[in-house]
Amino acid sequence: MSAEPHNTLYGVIGEFDSAHALMAAARKIREAGYKCFDAFAPFPIPGLSEACGLHYGLKGWRHNFVPQLALLGGIGGGLTGFFLQYWVNVIAYPMNIAGRPLNSWPAFIPVTFELTVLGASTFAVFGMLALNKLPQPHCPLFTVERFKRASDDGFFVCIEATDAKFNLSDATKFLESIGAKFVTEVRDED
Amino acid sequence: MSERDINSPEISRLPRVIEPGHSYATVTDKISSIVLTRPVSFGWLAGFSISFAIVMVLLGSIAWLIIKGVGIWGINIPIGWGFAIVNFVWWIGIGHAGTLISAILFLLNQQWRTSINRFAEAMTLFAVACAAVFPGIHVGRPWMAFYMFPYPSTMGVWPQFRSPLIWDVFAVSTYGTVSALFWFVGLIPDLATLRDRATNKPAQIIYGMLAMGWRGSARHWHRYQSAYLLLAGLATPLVLSVHSVISFDFSVGIVPGWHTTIFPPYFVAGAIYSGFAMVLTIAIPLRKAYGLEDFITMRHLENMARVMLATGLIVAYGYFMEFFLARYSGNKFDMYLVDQRLHGPYSGYYFALILCNIITPQLLWFQKVRANVAALFVMSLVINLGMWLERFVIVVISLTRDFVPGAWGRYQATFWDYSTFIGTMGLFVSLLFLFVRGLPAISIAEMRELVAHKSEEHE
DSSP states (O other): OOSOOSSEEEEEEEEESSHHHHHHHHHHHHHTTOOSEEEEOSSOOTTHHHHTTGGGTOTTTSOOOHHHHHHHHHHHHHHHHHHHHHIIIIIISOOOSTTOOSOOHHHHHHHHHHHHHHHHHHHHHHHHHHHTTOOOSOOGGGGSGGGGGGGTTOEEEEEETTSTTOOHHHHHHHHHHTTOEEEEEEEEOO | OOTTOTTSHHHHTSOOSSOSSOOHHHHHHHHHHHHHTSOOOHHHHHHHHHHHHHHHHHHHHHHHHHHHOGGGSSOBTTBOSHHHHHHHHHHHHHHHHHHIIIIIHHHTTOGGGTTTHHHHHHHHHHHHHHHHHHHHHHTSOGGGGGGGSOOOOTTOOOOOTTSHHHHHHHHHHHHHHHHHHHHHHHHHHHHHHHHHHOOSHHHHHHHHHHHTTOOOBHHHHHHHHHHHHHHHHHHHHHHHHHHHHHHHHHHTSOOTTTOOTTHHHHHHHHHHHHHHHHHHHHHHHHHHHTTOTTTSOHHHHHHHHHHHHHHHHHHHHHHHHHHHHHHHHOOHHHHHHHHHHHHSTTHHHHHHHHIIIIIGGGGGGSHHHHTOHHHHHHHHHHHHHHHHHHHHIIIIIHHHSOSSGGGOOOOOOOHHHHHHHHHHHHHHHHHHHHHHHHSOSSOHHHHHHHHHHHHHHHO
16 A cells, blocks of 8 residues: 555445356456456355456465364364363373373363364454454445445445556446446545 | 255245245345334333343342352252253253254255354354353352363362363353354354444444454455354364263263263254254244244244154154163163153153153144144244253152162252243343344345345246
8 A cells, every 4th residue: 555644546346236247247357467356245156256366376365274274273272172181180180080090081082172173163263354354444445335235235346456457547447348337436535 | 956956846845945036135124124223112122121030030049049059959969960950951952953053054055044043043152151050050159160160270270171070161161152153253244234234323333343344355255155164064063062071971970861872862862852942932933023934934944843853753762762771781770760760759750751752743744733833833842841851850860769779869949940940041032132133133145145046046
């Protein structure tokens, strides 16, 4: 983003009628050579992120990383669960109960399992939020009144000003040429 | 023709999962208007006031318990568990249907889960909250309940990790946390819808903060779907583990009637059985009160009835195996316990349990019964009662008929036992009342997906 604090240009937004039109538009925008753009839909559309270029090695799009994070959390949780019990029973507070081994590992499995699930779930959720850069209270797109319909029945694309190829009049014309309605520029108000 | 094709001949004779004529906008409007624009009705106010008054009964009972101690309950040696554990297991079991609907049916690609998963998950959370009350106050000194968690205390003492009671602490707290995460992740897109549609400032601010800036970006959805799928995959073994661990509380002990290997699967089936009954108990008045018959259709009610019938049969098998294995084992204590179930002082509870859980649900074989909303509602209440009786029979009959006649006893619940139990019902119902008015009771984003799916099929 530029250093200019007031009225920074964020991008150009256009609206489409349906999920199909949005998919087609995302493909056309990518084929036209834009890289920094995003599509917005009120429900997940299968293949939309791929149409936007997820598998094409664009910055920040190549990997989803959520499953990897969940795996990491699961392994971490499981190890914590097991070695917490191991440490407590063998090192910190060893106690001979009816001659059972201090490291009674079969009895430690339920807690190990629960903490594995807990670790994987919390990493999946908070990892997803962090990778999506949420919570993000303000986004310039929220200044566009029509964009409210992105959570109802509106399908939008936004070509961002950070794109190397970006030019306000070209991008506006391009969006109109591929059938976008209500094409408007998005400015960050403060 | 794929198995997801709702118009295939074998499926099309069933009622629809969503009535025709709905678009994205009508779905959004119909569900969000319950929260945003609908005035507070007299029925809601009356219902909430009554249930909130019952919450006061709960708080009063807990206060009296803290003042006097657990002696105000009917528990005494040999019946140390009594209502507290009966209610705990009953509430946790109810919660299981919510996770089953949201996770297992999601993994199995069952479209009909869509309109019932949100409030079923809410039901899970509230049921877990009610369940968690009991072990907390049952320990005798509730202000010491944190002793159950492993923390570096100055005494250097740690919990006994070889005990199923500690496994329980981990299982239930993990279950509560993961259910809350699952529910909240599902809510994020709908909170964004409420933020965008709210017209007054406080609602915009509150829903805006909760939605965390969600805007339906394709890359956000991509990661969101991954996380949701992972949570479903993680919640599935979790939900099976939770009631298994609760059954270990019993089956790891050597008490007659508890020490059997059938317990984990039969507890899980019983949990799902009672949970689906509770989902029906909630869904039937909810769809009526808020005109949601288009979304929660007869298809949903019938499918839930089928799940109840199937899990009910598994539970019936469990009862039979308990009975059979006790006789087959030749163990005189186990055989005597079976005899006590049939002829002992609590045989009335046992026969009521068989009537509620095995005999009555057989009516669900008939399509006419499954299609009759009133019959299903009554049936769901009967099954809820039956599942409570099951836990009562397990806890009380076994504990009153131990190995040595000198250790036998009787159990009589007191006023405070009942007031605490009824109080948690008040807590459950008032949380549900608040939920219905404060958050969308049906997942709007998933309903839009369903509409999109349906319109694709028509093309």
